[in-house]
Amino acid sequence: MQRYYVLNKNKLINFLSFIQSRSKLAAPVKKGEKSYAFEYITDLEKIALHYLPTILPVKKYFLPQRETLIEFNKKTRKTTHVIEFEELTLFGVHTCDLVGMQCLNAVMVEDPKDINYLERKNKLTVIAFECNSYCDEHATCGIMRTFIPSSGYDILFTEFDTYFLIHIGTTKGSEIVNESRLFDVAQKEHFDELNKLRKRKEEIFKPEINASYDELKKLMERACCTGAWEGIFDKCLSCGTCTNVCPTCYCFDINDDIDLNLLNGCRMRTWDSCQNEGFAKVAGGENFREERKNRQVHRYMRKFKYPVDKYNMYFCTGCGRCSRACVAKISLKETMNLLSERIKL
């Protein structure tokens, strides 16, 4: 299989139209000065090729904010498993968000498998877009090494002055590229450019945290139940934003809804957050994480310690969304740096 192609920039519109003829298309659009969101695209002009990480990560397309799992009838006692899915192509997914998808995959394929998630993932085509420089100061994709494309895409776009260099990740990606007839096979000069770019990127993206990649877990273990967190979360409002926007958070709540006639109903799943007051409450009103500060420490452990033990992966992609969106201006980068100052490794 030919792996590398070139697409002239003026053919991008044709390519995206071709995608639209095959499936629905979702891509980033501008929502405000600093806000972008992945949305279904009808008007190709709306797509923002260069964008700050979107308000919500692409997880919303395979683990939707709200979804119906089961429909039931109280009289007949019949239940039906519901999966709503569609053929969808995501265009412009940043490399950090690819890693977010890989984290969720690791969780969802485990038994009991999340069938709804997996079905939706199956129908998804992912076209990634590599960043050539930092999106903003909140990103920590340098230390997390997520500024470099790894895997998890069908097609990868890398941008140069007049063209995109294309890397094919899967057979599906290869089919799309061939069928569109818009691409040329990449030549030596293109590979030279790619090597130069990747070297330049190693100079631009540097560890943003004063610890090595491998030390991050140790940092958490040492900090966990100590005073090292002192003062860091004093302004946390437990609003839940940092988890809702995180590409690797997947906690949800399940509720039943029923029609007014109390006959037909459905079981719904909605995103939940460990920052919410009710999250760790159990029968009798006991709350395992009553203190806001402890909920934040838990969040950090859920990114840099527990998933490493379980899946051998950090569940932080360095996307910076949690810091960018926090109204209390609590920054992951600053927090990690403060911990590394306070803790002897």
Next chain:
Amino acid sequence: MKPKVAFFDFACCEGCQLQVANFGEELLDILEVVDVVNFREVMSENGEDYDIAIIEGSITNQHAVERIKKIREKAKIVIAYGACACTGGINAMKNNFEMPEIMHYVYKDDAKYFDTIPTKAVDQVVKVDYYVHGCPVYPKEFVDVLKCVLQGVEYKVPEKSVCTECKLNENECMFDKGLTCMGPITKAGCNSWCINNGNICFGCRGFVENPAKNAAIEVLKDHGLNPELIIKKINMYNTVLDEKLKKKGEE
């Protein structure tokens, strides 16, 4: 037999009852499952029988105290409907002043003719079974509450902030627009109604259960709001909740 529902007004603007008229088609579905026997002040509370009393408004004088007690005796279920009934609402702002001072401010020399007490939420006088928060109420939540009433199960007001719903709706955050917003410390349940429509959250549903009040004041200060205004913003819908929190803290 359909349960009989009666609406009762206390101190309020009746805007929440007006919401019922905005239900559109859903109203017809509602009328199929309940019998409305008393709407606005058309009938007296001693008139017809009712199973479910929907209370709009806060308790602001002795007469209202007696009246709500009578309603409670008669009703099987009491629903506090709207911010005034659930949390005292805007009416409770007066509790931040000395009673004679605020009475004189409103009624001038005629103040002596009015019997008024510090504003109370309905549950400060009688037991409340269900709450429909908001100023005005969010129609979908009212229907959700009604379904719980009909099934005889508890309705749980979401124990999370308006931000959680706002994020699920992927709105641009008001703080990113250079504005401030009460969403982070206000209870969810309205599906971030105002932000979806381009407005900030005023906090009309009241504080989340365990609000980070001091932190919120600091955060709003960091975003350039002056401290006096912050307190006013918070008091607008939270005076009674604040009184309750203080009491809980003292216990």
